[in-house]
Amino acid sequence: MTTNYSIFRQKVESLIQQSNYISRDLSWLQFNYRVLDQVKKPERGVLERLKFLAITASNLDEFFMIRVGSLYNYIDYEKQRLDYSGLREEPFRATLLEGLHEFVAEQNNIFSKELTPLFSNENFSIANIKDLSDSEKSEVSTYFKKTVFPMLTPMVSDNYRTFPLLMNKVLFFGIVTMDEFEGKEQKKISFVQIPQNLPRFYEIFRENEIIFVPIEEIIREYIHKLFRNVEIIATNLMRITRNGDFTLEESEDIETDFIEELKRKLKTRKTGRVVRLEIEPNASKWMIRRLMDIWEIDTFNIFENNKILDLTGLWQIINHSAFKYNLPPSKKLVEPLSMRDLQNENIFQTFKKRDVLLHHPFNSIEPLLKLIETAAEDPNVLAIKITIYRLAKDSRITAALLKAVENGKHVSALFEIKARFDEENNMGEAKKLQNAGCFVIHGIGTLKTHTKMLLIVRKEGEKVTRYVHMGSGNYNEDTSKLYTDIGFITTKEYYANDVSEFFNAITGHSHPRKYDYLLTAPTDMREQLLTLIEKEAKNASAGLPSGIIMKMNSLQDDKIIDALYKASGAGVPIKLIVRGICCIRPGRKNLSENITVISIVGNFLEHSRIFYFHNNDDPTVYCGSADAMVRSFDRRIESLFLFVDKRCKKEAMTILDFNLKDNVNSYLMQEDGSYVKVEMEGKKAFDSHKEFYNITDEAVEKTKLF
Structure with missing residues (x-):
């Protein structure tokens, strides 16, 4: 059997390596x-x-x-x-x-x-009951008796009771007991779910140390109190993960008719099917066989862990107030290059003077928040329109929009309530605005609205000025401190015309003309990008300067990949900066010899998307919210905007340049899909996540990508 499996693995590996993706x-x-x-x-x-x-x-x-x-x-x-x-x-x-x-x-x-x-170096430890002193054990016993025990509910599964509903991603014990029935001994399984509203660790404070006792170990110690006069054979901690893929329209490889069929079938499901069982080693084999049969899983789905089950519980320790000085301090934010001489200006005057590029988290999101909050109070502002995908808790954006409605302004907000894992928060925020009198739209049919746009309409004398913000990141002041993103603020009429048309299209029944400065999905974004790639290939074939640099979260669309392969074959140098999923094969002979791919993973989550085309030494640069994925092009409302202002375009190019120079956080993708850490090899360390704090006008001016 080992030989057969070895042959199977070799065949599988061969198929994987033969594929061009x-x-x-x-x-x-x-x-x-x-x-x-x-x-x-x-x-x-x-x-x-x-x-x-x-x-x-x-x-x-x-x-x-x-x-x-x-x-x-x-x-x-x-x-x-x-x-x-x-x-x-x-x-x-x-x-x-x-x-x-x-x-x-x-x-x-x-x-x-x-x-x-290393935990002792930070003055904490994760301990079991046996590691505690007698007085500490007594303290834990009291905690169990008064707080934990009343919340526990044993759920038995036998011939008289249906199998209990066990929650997704929640720790629980599977307890095997022996009972006598009609003169025969009979095994039974009971389940005890660990309450979600209790801290994962009970904290004991010693003189120079904090002891974190896992809640599961406290319950394990006293589990017998739930099963009096019953023989317990096994007590095993476990956790299940269920299928949560109900946003079927976003499945790239799924057929439309299958989506409809699945939707009908999923309506009959109370819970998603189990796709993973995490469990302690040496668990009851009898119980595991039963669970495998009930959940229709096999050994591939079972993951053993002899330490901490569910490592996400570590956040309680990481964020503990006692250790707030143990994490590296946040660096002081720098002013956006284009605003450094405009700090005392009225916020509207600032953005009327010139286009501004915000590069988060190195630049604060404060100028944008100040713009929205000022607009909410300003008597000359007539309307605010915005697309919202994810918001911060206690969002200043929501508060400003509510204030704007209260002050009699027209406010339109397109809330994407299908934003994965943020559905509940978005529905709550949208309802708040709707109840206040805001015009709220909950998405467009089956399309997910992922674009990031803001339009503020302000009467200034006899004229109306429109303030536009577009970007790669969400209107979320919390994630703006953690993600690298680009925000762009302008009052240029040509942008405002396109953005107004775009809002009319998604909030009404307008069928806009072709946009001049936007690429939009699901209309023509893929086709426009393919045209730009093909143009570079033609330039290379004609002996003209060419080059492509794309920075994104994910590259998965096969049509874009095929076009890049073709451009590589024509001699176009292609540099890709892809944080996560990347389905292209770089460096394959006779296919992608001119393509290199790096991934930057470091202190901040890389989230900005920039598309650069050399265009015979006259660069075309787009930025926005879209990745090169099937879902982005076909199943989402997305947009990329063209940089016209030379200064902002150069700043975007410098972001690409710094990313390509990074030899601290960068990984180089190999032809087989693996990655190797980029080594400095005697060069000076260049950490883009630090260098952006020191960026200067001179560095931007010198930027040349090809």
Whole structure:
């Protein structure tokens, strides 16, 4: 059997390597390895390393819910799916889950062997009950008795009771007991779900140390109190992840008729199917066999962990107030280059003087917030229109829009209520605005609104001036401190005309003419980008200067990839900066020899999208919210805007230049889809996440990309 499996693996690996595309899901796994690589860096403090470890765990949860869940939609309903790797459903499932097992093993190994021994340096530890003093055990016992015990509900599964509904991503115990029935001993399974509204760790304060006792270990210690006079055979901690892929329109490889069929079937489901079972080692084999049968899973879906189950619980330690000085301090934000001589101006006058590029998180989002808040109060502002995808909690944007409505201004807000995992928050914020009198639109049919646009209409004397903001990031003041994003503010009429047309199209029944300075999806963004790529190929073939640089989160659209392959063959130098999923194969002979791909993973989440075309030494540069993905082009309302202002265009080019120079946070993609850390090789360290704090007009002026 080992020989047969070895032959199977060789055949699978051969198919994967023959394909001209990298599998989206296998590429994502490589991305999470790059995040995990941050945990290994000894120059980072322990808490910072724990932060990145918790991020990898959160990433993994979402991946199982959405991407593994999507795969099971095909398997469960016996639909065919051919992955970019060339593999069908079952071979791909085996390959993907095998890779995920290897990742989880590496995750747990780093936590137990590299991080845990360092906890004492930060004056904390994670301990079990046996590690506590008698007085501390008494304290924990009181906590269990008064707080935890009343909240616990054992749920037995037997011939008389239906199998209990176990919640997604929640820790619970599976308890195997022995009972006597009609003179025969009989095993039963009961489940005890750990309350979600209790802290993951009980905190004990010693003189120079904080002891974090996992809530599950407290419950395990006293679990017998829930099963009096019953023999407990096994007590095993576990956690399940369910299929959460219900935003079916966003599945890139799914057929329209299958979407409708799945929607009908999913309506009958109370919960998503189980796609992962995390469990302690040496768990009851009898219980595991039963759970495998009930949930229709196999050993590929079972992940053992002998340390902390659910590493996302580490956030309680990472964010603990006692350690707030143990994390690296935030650097002082710098003023946007184009605003450094305009700080005492009225906010409207500032943006009338010149176009402004904001580069977050190095530049604050404050100028934008101040613009919206001032507009809400200004008697000359007539209307505010905005698209909203994700908002901060206690959002200043929402507060400003509410104030604007209160002050009698027309406010239109397109809220995307299908923003994954933010649906509830967005619905609540949208309802607030709607109740106040704001004109709220909840998306356009099956399309997800992902574009980021703001339009403020202000009467100034006999004229009306329109203030426009477009960008790559959400209107979220919290994430603006964590993500690299671009915001662009202008009062130029040619932008305002396009943006006004765009709002009319998405809020009404307008069918706009072709935009002059916007590329939009799902209308013609892909086609326009393909035209720009083909133009570079023609220039290269004619011996003219050419070049393409694209910075994005993900590259997955096969039509864009094929066009880049063709341009590479024509001699166009192509540099791609792709943070996460990248399905192109760089450096393959006779296919992509002129294509290089880097990924930057560091202190900030790379989130800006910039598309640069050399255009015979007259660069064309677009920026916006869209990645090169099927969903971005076909199933989302997206936009990219053209830089006209030479200064702002140069700033965008400098962002690309700094990214390409980065030899601290950069990983180089190999032909086989793996990544290697870019080494400095005697060069001076260039960390783009630090260098942007020191950017100067002179550096921008000198920027030349090809």
